[in-house]
Amino acid sequence: MPVPRVADTFKGAVSRVTIGATAEEGGTRTTTVTVGGASNVVYGGEPGKLGEKPVIAIDVPDSAPQDWSDALAAQYKDVFDDPAAWAKKAVDEYGADLICLKFDGIHPDKGDLGADHAVKVTKDVLAAVGVPLILWGSGNDAKDNQVMPKVSEAAKGENCLIGTVTEDNYKSLTAIALADSHKIITEAPLDINIGKQVNILVSDMGYPLENIVTFQSTGALGYGIEYTYSIQERQRLATLGGDKMMAMPSVVDVGSEAWRAKEAKSDAPEWGPAEARGPMWEAATAIVLLQSGTDIIRLRHPKAVATVKNFIKEMW
């Protein structure tokens, strides 16, 4: 009797999502990014099943951020008030695969800027860089519902990744993403069951499952990273088991979460120089999450970007 083959075989795979549209595809991007495609556990040993390489999106705030630590802000001090120049620097100098345009400035508590501002910034950044864009709202439902549809329209044809939609607020942005042919980010509060539910709700509106990227919220190293890790891992296992409602690539927000940690931002000389500590914290958080099977990593500090890029290059 021959020895049976006992290696696990999986029936599902992470869907492939392409972000960005070149001139031929009706947009103005010079490059596009494709993520997903894995059909094995992370680093499962079979090169053909790894899927696409993870990519790095550098955060570009829509207006000068008010709460960034000095060590981080110093990296962008020459472009602090200029999102277009900021994006260009992130691409040309720091090697971003995508730009994550983060609309914190429209939040009622953080500037309450209007749709005109958001549309202008979107157009400026689109003109300044050739990489694909992520268009990420403020997290205030009412304001996002008011502004993000205009942002979506301004970027129509560019095949952006737009978000986020949640269990309680998904209808308007899903409808506009469908109309403007953007990919969408579904968000859940570190909850695998709600994550699945949002995907079902969005797909019930006729939005294609294969155009979704999931965001399970992110906990930084020391601040709940194990929750993010185990949820990402569970999502991958559900995908491999054939759960089509969970078979999406994912995005993690490492930049803002890592820099909220006191280890990254505190001015505490006894912990070592702040210029080194912050990017280390950010890079370590990203590398842990890469091993849980994530696809798009939002980062901020150029040193963290370089470290993580190098890690991806070595591992893939």
Added chain:
Amino acid sequence: MIAIGERINGMFTDVKQAIAEKDKAVIQDLAKRQTECGASYLDVNVGTAAADQEATMAWLVETIQETCKTPLCLDSQKLNVIATGLKVADTSMGILLNSTPLNKKNDEEILDKFLEMAKSAGPEGKIIALTMDKNGVPQDVDTRVAIAAEIVEKAMGAGFEMHRLFVDPIVLPVKVPDAQQQPNNIIAAIGQIVFLSDPPPHIVVGLSNLSQGAGERSLINRTFLVMAASHGLDAAIVDVLDDALVDTLATGEMLLNKQLYSDSYLKAYRNA
């Protein structure tokens, strides 16, 4: 759970009549509806009424595949009827041959023949093998498991991967004198068959047979289905048009942690 839709069977009056009148629409509608309700395979059984079983099988297969791409489960006690269906079927999506015993008094090699037929249908050619042999259908746990072990060994010896083998421990009607021990025996047998190999073969039952002649058929069927699923049953020939059954199955799989919970898990189960 791999659901095999049972409705295209000449034992049902509508199908019997459609066969007699060569009414394609009835068959194609059943294929479509069962697919929409989540059937992974469509069972095709000509029943007993058809005069020419081979020709009827061929007609059913061609009729279904004109409009539906769901893999078929060719169901007959006669090898030649299955062989005829296989000859005309598009097997590129996979096919399941249903079914063969371990051996028969007049055909010791029947299982080998089924294995060969399934192999000839490509990498997704699969078979259902019954835990029954030339001595008939066993009633006890041990004989069921012993026959299953011989089936598994024979399939492995033939280089047939376990994911292509479905072992059927044979469900008998519960409404038969002294038959009430059978559901327990089948569940016990399932619990042992899953350890015969690693990975194990699929385990399948023809569910509706359990409630043959009984009242509360749907309730009996779906209750047993989740009981058996909790012991390793992973496929069943069922009425996928029975909403209560599919809801129960989805709930059972969720409680067994085979499907992620979400508030819309019933919908997600059907869409998957």
